[in-house]
Amino acid sequence: MTSPKPLPTRDKVFVWAGIAFVLVLSCGLSSSLIAEGVGSRRALAHGPVGTLAPNDRKCGDSSCAWVGTFASADGTVTEEDVVLKGERARRNGPMPATIDDVRLDDEATRPTAYAADYNWLGPVAKGSLLSLVGLVIAGFLLVVLKRHRSAAVSP
Template sequence: MTAPKPAKPLSKGGRVFIWFMIVFVALIGLGGGVALIADGVAGRDALADGPVGTLIPTDRRCSEESCSWIGEFVSEDGAITRTGVELRDAGQVGRTGPMPASIDNVRLHDHPDRPAAYAIDYDPVPKIAGGAFLLVFCLATAALLVRMVRRYQRRAGSSEPTGSVPRPW
């Protein structure tokens, strides 16, 4: 059996790229995970104590995966009216499906930037669980990458002459 070759130190460009990727993975986890959790919590709060009303669809907004209704929300007592409200529910809205005249029994989450209405069949648990999973997975991946890079640098650094200054990364 032959001894493994000593690892070559990473170039400066290689170190920059690896650390950029570590920060990128951590930010994806933080941003995406927190956004999914916040959306799930907003739906849960709206279903718990949001004003009940009717959504009158005026348009549909489609992404690559799905579509949702956009319209005007009017509370049951008529005191609250919001335009540009997006409906979030468990049903699938097709790109070519007919637009309903109104959708009753929805609850409003009145966010100043993007108000949303939630149908009674909306389940916030998948969003909250998915956000928590994304957050934990990406942060754990970033931590493992940091550990791997440091271990590699230590192995590559052992072949440096004694008396050299250790690298901080």
């Protein structure tokens, strides 16, 4: 078995840039997913309970979410342009008059409400898995770099 050839400086810089890119990307995306999960758990445990009166739907590539006005059950909290997570909206489906039993995350930077059956563990698990995948890819790139470095040192 032949040992690998030493990497040129340009390729070493490329591998180090790849390691940095993978780590920054995985840390950023995983922390945003975990923050969403923690925020939804906080809202489901302590947020004000109320209803959402949808007036629009916000659609992405694969799913849609209701956007509307949140009003707490006791009438003390009213928030406009609240995005509801956990209640599926269909692209061409009818818009309900109100959606009951939702909880508002009043500590979020963007107003977000969560349906009572929203599973907050999903984003936390996805974020944790994403950070683990990023570490594995970065570790693999480090092993490749070390393997080529040791080939350059050995006779």
